[in-house]
Amino acid sequence: MEKYHRNERIGAIVKILTENPNKIFTLNYFAEMFNAAKSTVSEDIVIAKKMMDKFSFGIIETLSGAAGGVKYIPIFSEDKSKELVHDLCTRLSSTDRIIPGGFLYMTDIIYSPDIVSVIGRILATHFMDAGADYVLTIETKGIPIALMTAKYLNIPLVIVRSGSKVTEGSTVSINYVSGSTKRIQTMSLSRRAVKRGTKSIFIDDFMKAGGTATGIMELMKEFENEVLGIGVLMESKEPEIKMVDNYISLLTLDGVDEENNIVKIEPSSTFL
Amino acid sequence: MEKYHRNERIGAIVKILTENPNKIFTLNYFAEMFNAAKSTVSEDIVIAKKMMDKFSFGIIETLSGAAGGVKYIPIFSEDKSKELVHDLCTRLSSTDRIIPGGFLYMTDIIYSPDIVSVIGRILATHFMDAGADYVLTIETKGIPIALMTAKYLNIPLVIVRSGSKVTEGSTVSINYVSGSTKRIQTMSLSRRAVKRGTKSIFIDDFMKAGGTATGIMELMKEFENEVLGIGVLMESKEPEIKMVDNYISLLTLDGVDEENNIVKIEPSSTFL
Incomplete structure (x- = not known):
């Protein structure tokens, strides 16, 4: 041998x-x-x-x-996390990302395997000792970040769908009001996806008022699953009072000024 | 020092x-x-x-x-790929995956970070020398597999959306007919997502007749992007003649027999 x-x-x-x-x-x-x-x-x-x-x-x-x-x-040191968040901030602040309507083009960043690995690892570092059984996300844009977070935590990813799909068997659906647009929306999840009596974290790309996160917490009550915390890549500065409080964001968006061609993003307080 | x-x-x-x-x-x-x-x-x-x-x-x-x-x-040997595909086959053939209507519950598998890493690496091995600039997928269920394929190939992931979203700027949309359901559907992609004169591969979780893949190829013509090949986790045995031919699948589904409680899956010919 x-x-x-x-x-x-x-x-x-x-x-x-x-x-x-x-x-x-x-x-x-x-x-x-x-x-x-x-x-x-x-x-x-x-x-x-x-x-x-x-x-x-x-x-x-x-x-x-x-x-x-x-x-x-696979934890990052605090300094390393801060350095990486500052890098991300610089990349996302580029004015050629401004889209008519005052939006910011981010999909190249939030779908890049390299970059989502880094973001997922920063979030996984934060939630390393939380004791979560699942990483939850809602389709579509948060999926890559959530998958990498789940990979580093070595726990399953669960994707909540908008609308119920036949190929996932019996589902639980709830209606929720998006905090920013005030529109009623539906989210649903297969009964098989989450075991009762478990814990989870919710990961998404962006949070405005926190309506989606609130919806997720409502939905998870139906599964007797406790949402231990929320992690997002970016939150908007306004509204300052969110509908949820147990969250962490890497970056804070203070607005996109289309007229003067300025993108105002800064690392969130944890990463300053 | x-x-x-x-x-x-x-x-x-x-x-x-x-x-x-x-x-x-x-x-x-x-x-x-x-x-x-x-x-x-x-x-x-x-x-x-x-x-x-x-x-x-x-x-x-x-x-x-x-x-x-x-x-x-990160290539796998042929033997290793075959072994892993056979493992997957066993896991997915479990009869407790049968969902009323003759569907198969797969989301725990296709969202599991561990398993999608393996699937992505098998697909990346196959497309390693293809020279693709992007991995394309369409929301939602193929995203984790496509992300891991992109990670191993070290190229960007591009997610085609159903319906056009305002936050991605100007988009190109096409209508396509799903080969199996014969329904007209829409897919769209931000103009910024893909550079002209590039090449890509399309990765998805499942292929029936190949209508979605055909739609993707149509859409990519608008971007002057050549789809070099298609990789899916599973294809259905019927219809035997697909609308596309340059594809590879890991597994072939011959049907879910609800009445007799049988799931018929086998490794596709490449992995037998």
Whole structure:
């Protein structure tokens, strides 16, 4: 049977842990893979752990006991999160993003695999210890960010639909009033999608008054699911009083001034 | 300045390359990061490359010349792809997925971050050398798979919408006839989303007759964008003659027999 050098074992451990954040791997898993003693793998992991620390790549955590093993926690440092949010702020503030009507073109950013990985990881860092069982989002634009958040937390993504689709079986639907447009809308979710007695976080691209988030919280009551918190890429400065309070945003939009060609965005208070 | 051991440098290189598939990093980038000579980094990369080979993790490719550097190509071996498709087949064939009306509940699978990573990587492996500039999808259920495909290919994701949304500026819309339901539907895309003279692949969760794919190809003509190929998680066996031919599917659905409680799915010919 092939033996591997320490270099190679460490490389392989880092590869597997990086691709599977928050997933526990036993020492036996690696020992069998490398045809090596568990004590050898333990030493490899100590080196990998120190490396991760030195480069601020996140944390490799060792869990003892019956469910023991090792997992990778992909948290960003506070400084790193702030730096990345400031970068995003600069990119989104570009005046060529202004769309007639005073809107901001953001879809290239919020669909870019690279950028949504970063946004998802910042949000996952914030909710790492919340104990959520699901990441919820509502179609369409928040899906990429929510998926990456779920990937880093290693929990399932649940997409709430507008309107009920036949291919998802029996659904629960609610009507809600969008806080900003005051229009009545419908959202629905398959009964199978969420187990009763669970917890979740709600992730979206944008929040104005918080009507959608309120709707989600109403809907989740029907599933006996507790929404622990809300994370959005961007909130609007107005209205200052939102319909929800347990939320975090990365950026705050103070408005798009079409006439004078100015986009006013700043990092939200947590990331200033 | 801190120096790092070879172990640590290799771990860090593997970490960065794994997180950024198909992105080129110069030797200088690593040399500066490690405060090490380029020749040292070169040796590290040779070791990392061999490790990736031994474990079939994909390929580390070294590019010479002015645009030189190193990148990670996350391809699966043919055997690995087949094994994973067979696993998926088993999971999706579970009879408790049958929904009244003869539908199959799949959203837990096609929204699971772990599973869509695998599906996206299989599709990315297939389209690795196609030379696409974008991954296209249409809302909603194909988005997670398409995002992960785009992530592994390191190209932008473009989401075509049903109906035109004001926040995306001027849009191009087309009407198309869904091949299976024969209903007229609308799809639209912001003019800003795709540059002229580019190429793309279209990724979706399911294909019946191929009406949606045909619609996408029509729409992309308006952007002078060539759709190089189509990748779907699942196709239906009927109709056998689809409206498009340049597609690949992972699985083929031969029907859901509600009465006898049987789900007939098999790996598509490429993955048998």
